[in-house]
Amino acid sequence: MGIIIDHKFRFQEHISYAAERCTKLFYSLSKMATLSWGIKHAAIETIYKGAILPLLTYGAPVWIDAMKYKHNRQKYIRVQRLINIKMAKAYRTTSSEALCILTGMTPINTKLEEVVKRYNINKKTGSHTFVLDSAVELKHWLHPADAVTIKEVAGNEEASVQAYTEGSKHGQGVGSSAAIFIGN
Numbered sequence: 001m002g003i004i005i006d007h008k009f010r011f012q013e014h015i016s017y018a019a020e021r022c023t024k025l026f027y028s029l030s031k032m033a034t035l036s037w038g039i040k041h042a043a044i045e046t047i048y049k050g051a052i053l054p055l056l057t058y059g060a061p062v063w064i065d066a067m068k069y070k071h072n073r074q075k076y077i078r079v080q081r082l083i084n085i086k087m088a089k090a091y092r093t094t095s096s097e098a099l100c101i102l103t104g105m106t107p108i109n110t111k112l113e114e115v116v117k118r119y120n121i122n123k124k125t126g127s128h129t130f131v132l133d134s135a136v137e138l139k140h141w142l143h144p145a146d147a148v149t150i151k152e153v154a155g156n157e158e159a160s161v162q163a164y165t166e167g168s169k170h171g172q173g174v175g176s177s178a179a180i181f182i183g184n
Contacts, residue, residue, distance in 0.1 A: 003059040011063035012072060019075040022052045026083060044087040052083065060112050061119045073109060080108045104138065
């Protein structure tokens with residue numbers, strides 16, 4: 001089947017094997033595609049999504065419980081970090097979380113949970129047309145200020161408004177935010 005099962009069902013050997021195999025695969029694919037200035041962001045993303053991610057997530061519903069151990073999670077995070085460093089052309093000292101943000105990649109732990117949830121939903125519904133989430137490009141994200149919820153004050157409670165600048169500049173001036181405090 002392709003899943004290495006140890007005698008205690010901890011899947012540590014499987015996770016180590018998959019991480020090592022993906023690291024070697026990435027190095028060999030990027031070596032073949034490297035020109036004098038290196039491999040482009042889009043090519044690395046294609047390699048990651050098309051070759052590395054399927055290998056890392058293979059059989060995840062079976063062994064996902066093994067990811068609760070830090071040493072297992074770290075092996076997968078290292079593989080993704082290696083790819084993200086190459087993709088972002090960043091320094092090795094950049095944090096894994098920052099690399100995921102820079103490259104726009106979902107952290108591997110979250111991706112594994114997504115794969116397991118998709119599997120469980122498809123197993124229960126028997127349908128492959130169920131849409132869970134779709135990727136939205138960064139330029140289409142809503143600004144947090146545009147997603148404001150307005151809450152009416154009930155009764156005769158006093159409310160005070162404090163406005164402060166957030167420092168962002170745009171064509172009409174400097175942006176501002178407000179905080180409403182209800183009561184004393």
